[in-house]
Every structure is written in C-alpha cells, then in structure tokens.
Amino acid sequence: MTQDARTLLTPDRVSAGQAKIARVVSDLRRVIVGKEQVIDEVVTALLAQGHVLLEGLPGLGKTELVKALSRLLSLEVRRIQFTPDLLPTDVTGSHILQEREGRREFVFHAGPIFTNLLLADEINRASPKTQSALLEAMQERRVTTFGETRPLPAPFFVLATQNPIELEGTYPLPEAQLDRFMFKVDIAGVERSVLEEILLTRVHGEPPPLTPVLSASELNELFGLVDAVHLPRGVANYIARLVAASHPGSSDAPESVKTFVKYGASPRAAISIGVASRSLALLGGKPNVGFDEVRRVAAPAMAHRLVLDYAARLEGWDGRRVVAALLEAVPEVERGLPRTLEAR
C-alpha cells in the first residue's frame, strides 16, 4: 500500500476556515433570500478561484448577489453592461495618445476588467469579438494590448449573467468561452414564502447593510486552505471516470450520453470539479474531498461544458439532466460491490 506523505489540514485550521466562509455565506443568505444552493455554488466557485456564469430571469438577484459579495469580501468590483456595440477595448482598455511634457505618447488606460470582481452583465449581448476579449483574462488572468501583457489584480473573478429567454439580438457564448467558467449556476424563481419574506423585510427592495467580513489576506489564506484539502486517489479516479464517461465514444458512457452528447467535457472540467470539490469540502468543514462533494459540484461544473446534439433539444434533455444520468451510471468506486451484495 502506497502512503501519501502529505499531512491533512488540522481540525483547527479547517474549523477556522469554515467559520470565515460561513460568515460570508450567512451574510449572503441575508441579502439573497431563498437561494441557498446558488449562494453555496457561487461561494464554492469563488473559493476555488473560478468564474461563474449566472443564468436566470431578470430580477432574481444576480446583480445583487455580486454586489453583496464584493462588499463582504472588500474587493474592488466593476460592472460591464454588455451590449452589441461594446468593443473589446471597452473591456480591456486601450492606448490613448496623450501629450505629456510636450511629447505625445500612447498611454494605456486600463479597462474595467482590471478589478477583483467583474460583473459581466448580460454577457451574451456582446459580439463574439468582445466576448473573446475575456478569454485570456479569465484563463490566464492577464490582458495583452498592443503587444503589452498586463496582469490582472489578484484575486480576479468574473461573474457573468445572461438571460435565457431574450435570445433575439444575443450571441450565444462559444464553447471556448463557456469552458472558462468554472460553474454555470441556474437561478430559478423564488417561492411564495420567500416573496413574503422579501416583502416584509425590504420596503424598496434594498438589501440590508453589509460590512466586510473577509480581508484580501484572509481570502488568500482561504485559497491556500482550499488547495490544501486532500483529494484521495479514489475520488480523483471517480472524477476522471465521470468526465471520461461524458464523451459519447467512451465505453463507460451511458446511453443518454451516447444519444444526446456531441462532445463531452474537457480536462478543464475535471480540474474544475476537483478544485470545486476541495472548496466545497472546506465549506463543509472537512479536510478531504469525498464522493459526495464531487456529486454536488458535477452538475454546475459539467453541464455547460457538454455540447449537446439537436436530438437532446428535441427530447427535452439539457446538460444538467445528462450529468444526472452520468452520476447515476458511473459508480463512485471503480470496483463496486460484488453482485451478490446489495447496499442498504
């Protein structure tokens, strides 16, 4: 038996990290009522230093969630309202000819992307050219203009929103762009009880006042804790099998994948699941990743990365349903129970 020389996070460190995250989550739940799962997924992605694509109807609190997050984390936040005429330089910034001390020279004016938390509102309304301006920034956390590469401030998150119903005049995000989002979080409508709660607690809909609960150093410390969460080999094997089975050509692929999926999830999906599982484990006060965390993050991490066939649309299958079928088909442990044994 091979033994990993790594040591686990101590219970104290895990508890301390979990408490800090719990404060953020608690305050977010005060702002966004009735969206516990959405908040958990967004916080999980942030702790994993991943970008999030929020998809939902207007008025469900997407922008408010991002604003609340920026206030709690004392991060610099900027918002770009994506429109069809938005240019890439409107995002990244551009060089402007300026006169300085009698000389004219190009001076770089940083765009709104140079921030910690970027809210890309209605990202699918910008042209693909503008959307692609985000590719390098999201993946490599830097911007190149006029041959000059400038790093983005750390941490850097993109929280993009898009409206699923107003498709006229929109440009669906290309697969390469979608792949750079760690999670795609679907924001569903609110229940009646939640609406009552909102009406009783907010007169004009303004959120409760928030104070920062995490400094930049504490956030960096949390990032370190997330990275230190142990990922057992057996769980990593589960993630690998899960992603591999999302390809229709795989022998382990279930029938739904073979029927409805054109292209499976990328290795980036596996990396995202791994790090998001670490983040979720820390959120749950655990020093390690388990199968349960993988199952919980699989849908938001993989669903938007699957390229579905037209047959899926006709049959009413979406990415989340395919991922659910994948989770059903792929066993957690590669060598499962003997056939004569049945789990209770």
Added chain:
Amino acid sequence: MHEMPALVRPVLKRLGRCLALGLFLDIWPAWAIASLLVSGTVALVCRMFFPSASPVLPWLWLAPILTAIPVLVVCVRRAYRPAEVAALADSLGGGQGILLTLLETNDPAWAESALIDKAAQFALPRFELRRVIGTLVPAIAFLAVALMLPQRVRSEDRSPAVAQQIAADLTAAVVELKQQELITPAEEKKLEEEIERIRRGAEQKVDASSWEAADALREQVVAALSEKQEAVKWAQESLARYAAAAEAGGGEASASAQAAELTKALEKLAKSGLMAGAPADLRALLKGGALPTDPAALRALATALGNHLAEANGRFGKLAGLGEGFGRFDPAEFPVEGASGPDGDGLPGRGGVNRGRADAELAWGKESALFDKFKSKPLPPGAPRSPDDWAPVVALPGAPQEAAVLSSQSAARQYAAAAGQSAWRRSLAPRHQSAVKKYFETTVKR
C-alpha cells in the same frame, strides 16, 4: 488497514470479510454450475455407455464443492485491496472520503473526529442469495435427473451372461437326465454339442431366436423322453401279455407272437439305452434276444423286467417337470375337448374360464343351430288395389250414396289407358310423336 483508527478498524474488517464472501459467491456459482453441468453430462454418458462407472457416479456431487478450491485461489488473487475496501466503506457511509484519506495520509489528527464516527456507522451490504440459488437450482436438477436415470445395459454386454444362463439351464436338464440314466452317452454328447451351439449363438446376439432354440432343444429332449416312456409302457404291456399267454397256455402260435412282440419291445428299450442300467441277471436272461420258455424262469424274467421297467417309469415320473417353463403351449394344461369341468369344456364360445385351446379350429355350427327351425314361406301374390276393396267405416247422415259402376279391372284399364294417352300427349312434342310412331311401325313390319 492496521494504520486506520481503532474506531473504524473492526467495521472495515467486517466489510472486508463481507466483500471476500461476496466475491466468492460471485465467482463460485458459475464454476459450480459448470461443474454440475459437466458432472451431469458425465453421468449421462456413464449411464448410457459405461455401466461399470455406475457405483462411483454419486461422487459427482462433490464436483461443485471441489470447484471451491480453484475459486478460492481466484478470490485470493482478486481480493479487494485495502484502498478499495476503504473506498467502498466511504461510498456506503455517505461518500465522505475520510477513510480513503486516512488510509493514504495516515494522519492521526482526525482519528477522533466526528467524521470518523460518522464514517464508522455505515450499514454493511446485505447478501442477495436468491439469484445465486436461482442459477444453481437448474444445474442441480440436471445432475440429479442424470443420476436418477436407470443404467442402460448394452445388448453385447448382456449377451455372455444370458448365453451362460441359457446354457446352464439346458446343461442342468441334461445332468438330471444323466443322473436318472435316461439318456445314452451318444445322446448326451449330441445334446452337449447342441447346447454349446446355442450358447455360442446367444453370445453373439441375444434375441428371441436364442430362447426359441433352447425351447426347441427342450422339446426335443421331452419328445425323446416321451418316446422312451412309451417304449417302457409298451415293454410292460408286452410283458404282461406274454406272461398271460404263457400262463394260459393258449397255443404255440399265440405265445410266439407275444414273444416276438416282447422281443421287439425289449429291443426298442435296449436301443433307447434303458436297458443299460438293468440288473446283470436280466441282461443275461435277455442275452441273444431269446425268451425263456420255462414258467419259473419266465416268472423270474417277468418279475425282474417288471421291476426294472417300474423303476424306469419312476425315473420318468421324477422328470415330469422337465417340460415346464418352456414358455410354450403345453397341451397337458388344457382339458380334453368335450370334458366338462369347472373351467369349462374347452370348446370355444361355450363360456367358462377356459375357452379352449388357442389353436382350436373355429366352428360356428352350434351358434347357428337355432336358425334351422325357420322355414321359407312364399308370400301370396300381390294384386292391384281396387276401389271395390274399400269399405265404408261409417256412413255420415246426408252423405250421397254412390254405387260402383265399374269393375275393378275395367276401371284399372281405363285409368291406365287414359293415363298413358295423357302422358303420351304431355311428354312428347308433336314433332317427336311422328318419329316414335315411325320407329314402332318399322319394328312391327320387321
């Protein structure tokens, strides 16, 4: 596994044992089914072609048990590794992954945590044995049926034993005859040769002809015995007549005739070998075929011969059962035709248990005797019905009284003529009437 916290070590061991047993039950049924099917096939083959293997066939039930040995070897080679056991334990316990983590990191910091408590409380999987049993039952039934089948004995294997049995029965009869001194050495040799021939034939192939040949030989022996018995009876009767003639002194001619008959009878007796066992004085007396004329010597001869013949007749009595068991028709078992008895009179169709011999001639005369009393009587000649034959049953008041104006014959003729003319007119078209007339006119002229 020893590095795991003490809290989870027992449950991991239990899970490991459970998995090992489950793995065995996963692999073994296929082997057991294969062994049962092979054993059943072997049993079937042995039942059909190898009778000598019949006593050891029940040991085939050990085959599925013996397959457990290689299955155990396979199980050891495919045994669940500790990491796999821990992974399964984690999966069964809610997928926390803490057991896998502790197995990999061996970090004691979390050994007493609530996570370990929770991980140790998973329920062991339960065995699903119905499928195993369901797959085994048909194979077990196959072997059981194969073992329950009767052993098939091939005819060529059975032939020597049956041939020996047939020959032994016949030889026993010959030995019996020899002991009773009822056959001559030549006859004995001939019978032995015949028995040997039957035995060899039966060894090659046993069928109905083997038994028929044995029966035929027995019948031949019985016939020869009957002939000898008849010779003894003839000799006894001839002796009695000769003695009576000698004592009566009826005449020279009569005595010589009786002596010649007795001589012939004794010669026949000698030919049949029945005189071989006669006393020496009797043989001396009969030497040369001359009968004594002295009354004393004659009486002595008659007494000695009578005793010898009685003894020979007694030996025949002892062999009375020799002809039984032939499986053929024995006339003695059936009553003489016409003799009435409790089982019937032996005639077919007369009732009773015994309907007579199967080869009796079929006669139907008695059954048809009752019909003899019927005599043929010619019926009176018929006469055409006439209205004169009618008689009124009752005369209603007011009914018209009509008297007959025509005799019956004239009325019939008139009616017939009228009927013919009307038929003539009705049936023939005018163009045909001339043709018919012409035909009949031609016939009359001719």
